[in-house]
Amino acid sequence: MPTGNMIIAGTPVFGGGKRVRAVDPSTGAELEPEFGHGGAAEVEQACAAAHEAFAVYRETGGEQRARLLEAIADGIEAIGPALVDRAHAETGLPTARLTGERARTTGQLRLFAEVAREGSWAGARIDPALPDRTPLPRADIRQRKVALGPVAVFGSSNFPLAFSVAGGDTASALAAGCPVVVKAHDAHPGTSEMVGRAVAQAVAACGLPAGTFSLLFGSGPGLGTALVTDPRIQAVGFTGSRSGGLALAAAAAARPRPIPVHAEMSSVNPVFLLPGALAERAGQLGAEFAGSLTLGSGQFCTNPGLVIAVDGPGLDAFLESAAEAVARTEPTTMLTPGIASAYDEGVSALAAQEPVSVLARGRESAQPNGCRAALLSTSAKSFLDSDALQQEVFGSCSLVVRCADVAQVLAVAEALEGQLTATVHATEQDHEQVADLLPVLEQRAGRILFNGWPTGVEVGHAMVHGGPFPSTSDSRTTSVGTLAIERFLRPVAYQDVPPALLPRAVADGNPDGIWRRVDGELGKH
Amino acid sequence: MPTGNMIIAGTPVFGGGKRVRAVDPSTGAELEPEFGHGGAAEVEQACAAAHEAFAVYRETGGEQRARLLEAIADGIEAIGPALVDRAHAETGLPTARLTGERARTTGQLRLFAEVAREGSWAGARIDPALPDRTPLPRADIRQRKVALGPVAVFGSSNFPLAFSVAGGDTASALAAGCPVVVKAHDAHPGTSEMVGRAVAQAVAACGLPAGTFSLLFGSGPGLGTALVTDPRIQAVGFTGSRSGGLALAAAAAARPRPIPVHAEMSSVNPVFLLPGALAERAGQLGAEFAGSLTLGSGQFCTNPGLVIAVDGPGLDAFLESAAEAVARTEPTTMLTPGIASAYDEGVSALAAQEPVSVLARGRESAQPNGCRAALLSTSAKSFLDSDALQQEVFGSCSLVVRCADVAQVLAVAEALEGQLTATVHATEQDHEQVADLLPVLEQRAGRILFNGWPTGVEVGHAMVHGGPFPSTSDSRTTSVGTLAIERFLRPVAYQDVPPALLPRAVADGNPDGIWRRVDGELGKH
Structure with missing residues (x-):
C-alpha cells in the first residue's frame, strides 16, 4: 500500500512541500494517504545520486541491464491485484483495461531486456587500420554508442502504468544505460509509489547503485523545471499536453548546456x-x-x-x-x-x-x-x-x-x-x-x-509512436517500440585505442557476439 | 570561372543586395568577379523550388541518389585545376592541401553513394501480423525511415570544399533524400559557385528536379535567418563559430514548428x-x-x-x-x-x-x-x-x-x-x-x-565528428562519416498497409535485398 513517500535513491522521503491526495474521479472522494510534494532540495538529492550512479551504471553490459529490467517486471507483477485496484481507484479506468496495461508494461520491460541483450543498440562499427594506404595511412577507428547520462521522465496521466513510472521512457532509458529520475503524475501518486518501490527494490536486488532510480512528487517550476534544468540531467522524456511539453522544451533549450527533450504532445489522428x-x-x-x-x-x-x-x-x-x-x-x-x-x-x-x-x-x-x-x-x-x-x-x-x-x-x-x-x-x-x-x-x-483504428499501440520493433511537430518535439524517433532506446545514446569513436582499453562492443574478437559493421559490412564479426 | 551568380534551382541569379568580392588573404587584394548577395526573395524562390523538388526527390531510391552523388563527384573533378587555383586564391590554403581536400570531398560523395545503395539507412523493420495471438491479434507493422525535407546547409570558411557547398552535410542530406539549399561562405564565393554549378549540372544530368539544389550568397538576418526560419526548411547543417551556431539554433527553436539544427561549433581538443x-x-x-x-x-x-x-x-x-x-x-x-x-x-x-x-x-x-x-x-x-x-x-x-x-x-x-x-x-x-x-x-x-594527433578526420563508417555541447548542438550524431545520414531521416510505421502500396524498403520479398529487422532479427530477409 502507498505511504505517501517519494523514493530518492532507494530511501523513502516525505516531501515537505504542498500536501496532495489522489482523487477517485468516479466519486470525487479523496484517497488516503497524503503525499508530500518535493522541491529543489529533493531534485538536488535525486540528481546528485543519479549522477553518481551513472559512473557505475553506464559501464554495465546488456546482460546486467536486461536482468534489472526483468527484475522490475517481476516486481510489478509481484505487487498483485493491489496495484490494479489502486490504479483503478486513482484513475477511474476499468480494471480489465488496467490489467491489460500492466501486462503491456511488463511486456515492454522484458522487450527492452531482449534489446539490451541483443546488443545492436551499441551501434558497433570498426574501420580497421590501413597502415599501407597512400598518400596517408588510415588509423584504426571504432565506434560505439554510450548512454547520454541521467534522464528525467515525466509520467503521463492517461497510462498510469505503461507511460508512467516504469513505462516506455524509463524502460528504454535504463536499457540504454541511463539512470532515471521520474516525476510522478499527481493523478496517480499511489500507483506511482507502488511501482517506484518495485523499481527501487529491483535496483537493490541487482546490486546496482541506488541512485539509478528516483521518484519525485511535485509540480510547476519548483520541481518540473528544476529537474529539467539540473545540469546533471542529460535528456528528458515526456508524455502529456502541448503546453507542458513546450514549456519543458523551452526550459531545456535555455540551459547553459541544452539537452534533448522527447515530448509526445498533441495529435488529432x-x-x-x-x-x-x-x-x-x-x-x-x-x-x-x-x-x-x-x-x-x-x-x-x-x-x-x-x-x-x-x-x-x-x-x-x-x-x-x-x-x-x-x-x-x-x-x-x-x-x-x-x-x-x-x-x-x-x-x-x-x-x-x-x-x-x-x-x-x-x-x-x-x-x-x-x-x-x-x-x-x-x-x-x-x-x-x-x-x-x-x-x-x-x-x-x-x-x-x-x-x-x-x-x-x-x-x-x-x-x-x-x-x-x-x-x-x-x-x-x-x-x-x-x-x-x-x-x-x-x-x-x-x-x-x-482499415483499422489508431487506438491500440503495439509495443514491438517496428512501431513508431512519434511524428512531426506538434505531435512530438523531435520527429526523428519514437516513444514506443524498441527504436526508442536510440533517444538516450550518442556515438563515440575510438582511434588507435590500445586493445586492452577498448570497450567490449568494439573489442577484437567480438566477445559479446553482437552485430557490428566492419568496413561498412554488417555481420557478427 | 565564377560569374558572381547564385544558383536557384539551376538558374543563375545575380543578387540585388550588397556586392562583395573575395579577398586573397595572402595579399589583401580583391578578386574578380563581384558577387551579389541575395535576400528574402531569393530564399523564398530557393525554398519553394526545394519544396516542390522534395515531392519527387524523396521518392527516389538508393540507386538514383547514388548516381547523383557520383555525378557530383565526377563534375567536381571535371572542373580541373581551376577549382584548386580559385580556392587557393580565395583562402590562402596551400595547393597541395586543397588538392587533398578535393579528393576527400569527392571520396565523401562516393562513400555516401555506397551508403545510399546499401540501403541500411532505410532502417527497415517488419513485425509480421499475428492474427491468432491472444488476447488480441497483432497487426502487420513495418517501419522505414524517410527524408525529413529540404535541408539548409551553411558552408564553413575553413574547408572550402569538404565542409562547404558539396561537403559532408550536402552529401549526407542528398543521400537521405533531402533537397539542399546552401548558404555559401563569403570567404570563398568563387569556389562555391564553381562547385555549385557542378552540383546543379549533375542534378540536371540525372533528370532530377532543379530545385533539388540551390546555392545562395548573403549574410545576416536577411539571408541566414530567413533560410532557417522558412517553413519549408526541415533541418539545418552548420559548421562554424559558437555564436553563429547558437544564433541559428535559437532561430530554429523559435519557429512555430521548430526543426533540428546540427551545428558543429567549438572545441579546444x-x-x-x-x-x-x-x-x-x-x-x-x-x-x-x-x-x-x-x-x-x-x-x-x-x-x-x-x-x-x-x-x-x-x-x-x-x-x-x-x-x-x-x-x-x-x-x-x-x-x-x-x-x-x-x-x-x-x-x-x-x-x-x-x-x-x-x-x-x-x-x-x-x-x-x-x-x-x-x-x-x-x-x-x-x-x-x-x-x-x-x-x-x-x-x-x-x-x-x-x-x-x-x-x-x-x-x-x-x-x-x-x-x-x-x-x-x-x-x-x-x-x-x-x-x-x-x-x-x-x-x-x-x-x-x-598516441596520435586530432587534426585529420578520416571519412569512414566509424568516424564521429561530433560531441557534447558546445562542440555541437546535438551530441547524438556526427557531421563526418556515414552515420551522418541519420540526421536527416525520421521513422514512419506502416500498419496493415496493402502490399501493393508498401514502399520497397519494407515490401514483401525484400526487392532491394537490404538488411531488415524482421521480428527483431536482423537479416537480408
Whole structure:
C-alpha cells in the first residue's frame, strides 16, 4: 500500500512541500494517504545520486541491464491485484483495461531486456587500420554508442502504468544505460509509489547503485523545471499536453548546456474514409469508429479526433451509424476533474464555432467527471480557414470534415499539422487516390494505418509512436517500440585505442557476439 | 570561372543586395568577379523550388541518389585545376592541401553513394501480423525511415570544399533524400559557385528536379535567418563559430514548428600527456604536437588547443621541444582578414590573463593575415578557476595546463566542456591511470584517440565528428562519416498497409535485398 513517500535513491522521503491526495474521479472522494510534494532540495538529492550512479551504471553490459529490467517486471507483477485496484481507484479506468496495461508494461520491460541483450543498440562499427594506404595511412577507428547520462521522465496521466513510472521512457532509458529520475503524475501518486518501490527494490536486488532510480512528487517550476534544468540531467522524456511539453522544451533549450527533450504532445489522428470503403461498409465503419472514439473516454494520444471524407450518400450512412452509436454511449469516468472540465470546455468551444454542427452527443450522467462523447462536423472550407478547428480536445470528441471532392480531401491532408497517426479506410478501387494521399501522410504522421483504428499501440520493433511537430518535439524517433532506446545514446569513436582499453562492443574478437559493421559490412564479426 | 551568380534551382541569379568580392588573404587584394548577395526573395524562390523538388526527390531510391552523388563527384573533378587555383586564391590554403581536400570531398560523395545503395539507412523493420495471438491479434507493422525535407546547409570558411557547398552535410542530406539549399561562405564565393554549378549540372544530368539544389550568397538576418526560419526548411547543417551556431539554433527553436539544427561549433581538443609517454618520448611528442598545432594555421575544428600534463622533467622536455618548434614556425596565411585579426586578439587576450605565461611565439611576418603561432601555459588551479581559459582561439594557439599530480589531471578533465576530440598519449605503464581518465573523456568527447594527433578526420563508417555541447548542438550524431545520414531521416510505421502500396524498403520479398529487422532479427530477409 502507498505511504505517501517519494523514493530518492532507494530511501523513502516525505516531501515537505504542498500536501496532495489522489482523487477517485468516479466519486470525487479523496484517497488516503497524503503525499508530500518535493522541491529543489529533493531534485538536488535525486540528481546528485543519479549522477553518481551513472559512473557505475553506464559501464554495465546488456546482460546486467536486461536482468534489472526483468527484475522490475517481476516486481510489478509481484505487487498483485493491489496495484490494479489502486490504479483503478486513482484513475477511474476499468480494471480489465488496467490489467491489460500492466501486462503491456511488463511486456515492454522484458522487450527492452531482449534489446539490451541483443546488443545492436551499441551501434558497433570498426574501420580497421590501413597502415599501407597512400598518400596517408588510415588509423584504426571504432565506434560505439554510450548512454547520454541521467534522464528525467515525466509520467503521463492517461497510462498510469505503461507511460508512467516504469513505462516506455524509463524502460528504454535504463536499457540504454541511463539512470532515471521520474516525476510522478499527481493523478496517480499511489500507483506511482507502488511501482517506484518495485523499481527501487529491483535496483537493490541487482546490486546496482541506488541512485539509478528516483521518484519525485511535485509540480510547476519548483520541481518540473528544476529537474529539467539540473545540469546533471542529460535528456528528458515526456508524455502529456502541448503546453507542458513546450514549456519543458523551452526550459531545456535555455540551459547553459541544452539537452534533448522527447515530448509526445498533441495529435488529432486524422481518419480518411475513401469512397470505395464508404460504398462497401459505411455503416460498419461508423460503428467501429464510435468504438475507437469512446474507448477509455477517448483519453488516448491516438484517439481519432478528425474524420475526413467526400460528402455523399456513403458519408451520410457513416455519420448516421456513428451518430447513433455515439448517442447510445454511456458516459465513462475521466482521469481527473481537471481533464473532465477541460473536455467539457473544449467541446463547448468547438461546438460554438460558427461553421461547426453537433451531430451527436453521448448520454448525460449524474456521476462526476463523466465524459459525454461528442461528434461534430464542419466543411472542408471552414476547416481550411480556421487553425482552431485543428486543436486537440482530449477525450471522446471528433470532428468530421466534409469535403466537396477528392482534391479537397488532399488539401485538408496538406493543411494538417504533424500527427502521431493517420488512418486510411480504402478498398482496392481507392488505391489510385491513396497513391496521392500516402506521400502527404508520410510527411505528416509517424504511423499510417489502413482499415483499422489508431487506438491500440503495439509495443514491438517496428512501431513508431512519434511524428512531426506538434505531435512530438523531435520527429526523428519514437516513444514506443524498441527504436526508442536510440533517444538516450550518442556515438563515440575510438582511434588507435590500445586493445586492452577498448570497450567490449568494439573489442577484437567480438566477445559479446553482437552485430557490428566492419568496413561498412554488417555481420557478427 | 565564377560569374558572381547564385544558383536557384539551376538558374543563375545575380543578387540585388550588397556586392562583395573575395579577398586573397595572402595579399589583401580583391578578386574578380563581384558577387551579389541575395535576400528574402531569393530564399523564398530557393525554398519553394526545394519544396516542390522534395515531392519527387524523396521518392527516389538508393540507386538514383547514388548516381547523383557520383555525378557530383565526377563534375567536381571535371572542373580541373581551376577549382584548386580559385580556392587557393580565395583562402590562402596551400595547393597541395586543397588538392587533398578535393579528393576527400569527392571520396565523401562516393562513400555516401555506397551508403545510399546499401540501403541500411532505410532502417527497415517488419513485425509480421499475428492474427491468432491472444488476447488480441497483432497487426502487420513495418517501419522505414524517410527524408525529413529540404535541408539548409551553411558552408564553413575553413574547408572550402569538404565542409562547404558539396561537403559532408550536402552529401549526407542528398543521400537521405533531402533537397539542399546552401548558404555559401563569403570567404570563398568563387569556389562555391564553381562547385555549385557542378552540383546543379549533375542534378540536371540525372533528370532530377532543379530545385533539388540551390546555392545562395548573403549574410545576416536577411539571408541566414530567413533560410532557417522558412517553413519549408526541415533541418539545418552548420559548421562554424559558437555564436553563429547558437544564433541559428535559437532561430530554429523559435519557429512555430521548430526543426533540428546540427551545428558543429567549438572545441579546444584537449591532449593528455601521461607520465609514461613523457618519460619515453617527450621531445618527439613536442615536435609532433607543434606540427599538429601549426598545420593549416591551426584552422581546424580539431586543432589541439589544450595540453594537460603533470609537471616535472617530462613535461619540461616536451615544452622545450614544442616551444623550439613553435618559435621556428613561419607565419602562414589565415583564411580571411577577419579570422586573422580575431586570432591576434584572442591570443593577446589569453596572454594578458594574470595566470598565463607565453612560452613561445612563431616568427613574425610582414605579409598580411599571417598566423603567428602561440604556445602558452597556466596552472591547473588557474585553469579550474577561469572559464575564459577554456574558450577556443581559432588558429595555431594552444594552452598548456600544468598539473601538480594525476588527480589534478582528472579534475581538469572533469571540468572540460564538450569536445570534438580528446587525445591521450600513454604507454602501457600509464594504463591504470588511463582507465580512470577514459570514462571521463567518453562523457566529454565524440572521438578519443591514442598516441596520435586530432587534426585529420578520416571519412569512414566509424568516424564521429561530433560531441557534447558546445562542440555541437546535438551530441547524438556526427557531421563526418556515414552515420551522418541519420540526421536527416525520421521513422514512419506502416500498419496493415496493402502490399501493393508498401514502399520497397519494407515490401514483401525484400526487392532491394537490404538488411531488415524482421521480428527483431536482423537479416537480408
